[in-house]
Amino acid sequence: MSTPLTNHQVRLAKRPEGTATRENWKFTTEPVGEPAEGGVLVKTLSLSLDPAMRGWLNDAKSYIPPVGIDEVMRAGGVGRVIASKNPQFAVGDTVYGTLGVQEYILIPEDQIKRNGLVKIDLRVGTITQWLNVLGMPGMTGYFGLMDVGMPKPGETVVVSGAAGAVGQTVGQLARIKGCRVVGIAGGQAKCDWVVRELGFDACIDYKAGAAAVREGLKTHCPKGVDIYFDNVGGEILDMVLARLARKARIIICGAISQYNNANSMPSAGPKNYLSLLVNRARMEGIVVFDYADRYHIAIAEMAGYLKDGRMKSKEDIVKGLDTFPESLNKLFAGENFGKLVLQVAED
């Protein structure tokens, strides 16, 4: 590299209370170095923007440590190896890893594993598919549905955030497994899309109001809900709890409706939780990282569905590192349509 490269980065400036705004972030630049023996230099192509990111900004005990003040914001992404002193990675390799919200990342040998850096094959899926159905959201949907939900053919599966990254995977996979699938999404356009394009049996527009959701669940789940894959929490969780079938399973994957609360806590718990008792039902949390040693199995299966057309992968691509603060917030406003991806550089 003759001209030294400059790395543009987004760092956490101060912890948000409620919604993170531009003032919670700072934009920094620094020169890009050369990899030492065993290290690699990766150029970021696209980053995954996920609801979970909001949780990483809170100074609270969770399944992963919070992002530190002044640290580059954590983000998973796909990049290209542009310099390597590691025999496992060659210049030109496409990789997935925790690249961070920055244009380049220099990863020393001893951090490659912790970074989760792995080579990916663009013949199996596109860059954005590797951030969606074949990436963390896909893995979350796959293991949450299969391992915790344990779907049986003919069962009724409800999934909230149905047009989002995890939701679209869950719904399509449940269809493939022979279940009846009812989505919950925000707005008629998303609802129409998950039914027409993804083959959901029905979709309920939560923006039509609580009464409509209640009515929709009654209409579309006449025998009750066998599996609820919850990405949103709040009032919708309570409404589904009221419609559980005997021995139902609820997968607690997230609670996007609550993430921007000032105290970073749900404003209320599910009042109807005693429906678990009445219906001998189960509510269980899932964290995708626990399944890392089986990602390859899920990826192989999902890649097959992508190839034979039984599964679609929709991404909502926003561009430019500079837009990160506002782009992230699209998730909490429900403005993304499909998996939200931040394209940092063209391939």
Add this chain to the structure above:
Amino acid sequence: MSTPLTNHQVRLAKRPEGTATRENWKFTTEPVGEPAEGGVLVKTLSLSLDPAMRGWLNDAKSYIPPVGIDEVMRAGGVGRVIASKNPQFAVGDTVYGTLGVQEYILIPEDQIKRNGLVKIDLRVGTITQWLNVLGMPGMTGYFGLMDVGMPKPGETVVVSGAAGAVGQTVGQLARIKGCRVVGIAGGQAKCDWVVRELGFDACIDYKAGAAAVREGLKTHCPKGVDIYFDNVGGEILDMVLARLARKARIIICGAISQYNNANSMPSAGPKNYLSLLVNRARMEGIVVFDYADRYHIAIAEMAGYLKDGRMKSKEDIVKGLDTFPESLNKLFAGENFGKLVLQVAED
């Protein structure tokens, strides 16, 4: 029977909102008939008073239909067969069944199974033990802990309502299975008793206030809570959620703190339920009737523990059918010390 017998009964007069008082009940008398072919006549000896009874008074969908207005109040109990035209039951047999809050019950042949009438052996346990460790509370504790909790030696088990019928079974059984057991009970006397007499490792007095419970959980569960057997719901459930260990199991058995709410709904759900996600934990409801075909296995095991002294069974015996309204409310005031039993007649 030369002189016709008179049956004193307690019937539901009107559904309570909040706490049931004497005006929700009515006391009736009627003559006792003779069993028809295949039927039996049972004299009530002792009845089980249980928190779940409050739920049966609400006109709401639950795991069992509500008690109807003017119906004899539902109750499980131990009685003596005093007339029989059924070859399965002889005069003098001691039986367990859904006898109801009344002195006598005439059970036609076609209702014997539905009533759950079974012979019991007083050499295996006393009448009150058959309503406690060997009865519904014992079965609830056994299957909740073993089937849903799946205790492993060395794990930390927390049980609320620790001095109650279900709680004492759960705690002692968990000790026998090699767990560390922390009770939560109301008042120092109960706490001392579960530690000294039942061998719990520790017990937290919830009447000492929320801060004391929080502190107690921290002190006594330094590695977090692996299993929480919840009989009480409310704030205590939330406090335990905040201390879960990885892969914890919460058994939702009841929520006595909430049963007397006017709308028969919990006033609030567990705000900390996202701890299930962070800790990949599970919360699951249990209804004892689902395990009916395995009661005999649990009874045999528990009878062995009673015999060898590893398990104790404490009952709080109140007397007289007339005291039913006030006696039942002792449960919700936490005034009972051990399994609450209403003795209707001396044996």
